[in-house]
Amino acid sequence: MINLHHLRLFRAVARDGTLTGAARSLNLSQSALSAQIKTLEASLGNDLFERRGRGLVLTEAGRIALDHAEAIFRTADDLTATLKHTGAARRALRVGSLATLSRNFQIGFLEPLIGRPDVEVVLRSGSQGELLRALEALSLDIVLTNLVPARDASSRYLIHNLSEQPVSLVGLPNPDLQAKGVADLLADEPLILPTPETALRASFDGLVESLGLVLKIAAEADDMAMLRLLARTGAGLAVIPPIVVRDELASGMLVEYARLDRISEGFFAVTLQRRFPNPLVAELLSAFSGAQK
Template sequence: MADLNYHHLHLFRAVAHDGNLTRTAQKLNLSQSAISVQIRKLEDRLGHPLFDRRGRQLHLTEAGRIALDHADAIFAVGDELLGILRDAGRGLQVLRVGALATLSRNFQLGFLRPVLGQPGTEVILRSGSLSELLTLLETLNLDVVLTNQPPQRDATTPFVSHRLAEQPVSLVGTPARLKSTRNLAQRLATLPIILPSTNSSIRIGFDALTAQLGIRPGIVAEVDDMAMMRLLAREDVGLAVLPLIAIKDELQQGILIEADRLPGISETFYAVTLDRRFPNPMLQQLITLPLVVEVDRPDKPALNASGLTADV
């Protein structure tokens, strides 16, 4: 398809994303009729209508959806080319990282530490929901997404999930809350519990554990942010179900202590990338490096884990 007119494709893509011809014409400072003519030429070239026109609204046909997917990929590659050459001209390496908004800051710092502050490098870090970040990854606006929720991979979204680290999960709380001697089952049955939200892997494992023990815990809070769970535990609202890395400072200062290691429950961290022809060389370095997270527990033996700092 050597004679495909990419200007026509560009106009079609703009209208498809806006869903409104008038709005697109205003943005591009073109007349509606001029844009309509260009899109009709593209439809003639492709041999299929791209829009189903219902009154003033434009809806993509099946062929239009296919064309838009390809147009997005084509222009994303163009943006990547410009970015690579622009950064090469400046002698600057840029790593664009997305991180799940609720993810441990310790994990993020540990992953990025090898490149932070390196001469000629810049790290751009964005946070958001997993769906938002994966969209940015697909359009090549991010090089990697850090998450504890790996996405499914299929033929249309070739995500690659790199398993970076796994942290055991414990029941933690203040010394005052844990001053009486109890075993795990007694604590779960009698003390207030702070849990992650129901869609997390930790929560799924916790629910399975309590069901196995025949216990219905008293839940006082359900939170999807590790940092907020840490703060609630510090305020002695209840015992929190957390990986120890999330409370490193509190463990060292004796503000919080580990009551019990929860059997069979862990938090796994991933770096999600796209199957790209020209991956970011800095990213390749980070993914292949071992991730070291160390957690000192004054009251118990140190974990066999890797160098992250306190979660904030």
């Protein structure tokens, strides 16, 4: 059985990052604290720390142990409230999402876990580089993105192709536009476009070049939420996946005027090859895959 005293000492070392600092705060000798940590590692059958310079960094097993330790002590601090409910331990799923990714898609992907009393979903957003570094540091369990990260033979990334969404021209209701084809809409109407560095814009520019059109660009944005808001203000027709404006299309606030053939937006989940994967990741991927069939 795990000694909770050892677990508390382990948490202190994990938070401080050094044996010296943790021993000082715990009023223990460094050698005594080191011996207690080694006893805990032996009982768990895994090294919990690896030394880097003068500090200690959690191993993958150590990070998992810390997650469970935090859950154990949270439960101990709030035992009465826990017993009034189900008494079940809450598990955490740490999700990173590209800051420009569709919020509707994110919610749709996470929906099977949202609101479950035994699950805490922690959401973080950022750039692709920031999220992948956090994934490699094991501070995230999964990254949602529309950009496929580069991989090589030594890469530990696992790429899960979640969905391929169509892209359309979407804007405020206007009866005069209903009869127009794609080429006329692109040539005549002001457009709200993704910024040039996005994958979606690259595909769109290829379509425009093949049609030989000159565009009237009203606005550009790298954020799907901003493209959605610009379309709602009537700045022009947005080049956007309909899933991003699903609610506005359903209410009639916005209208899908034309589907852009040969253009789609890919949505991906990136995980890491891990010895101890978070079981909620597999559960979520399975639920989403089943919902798509």
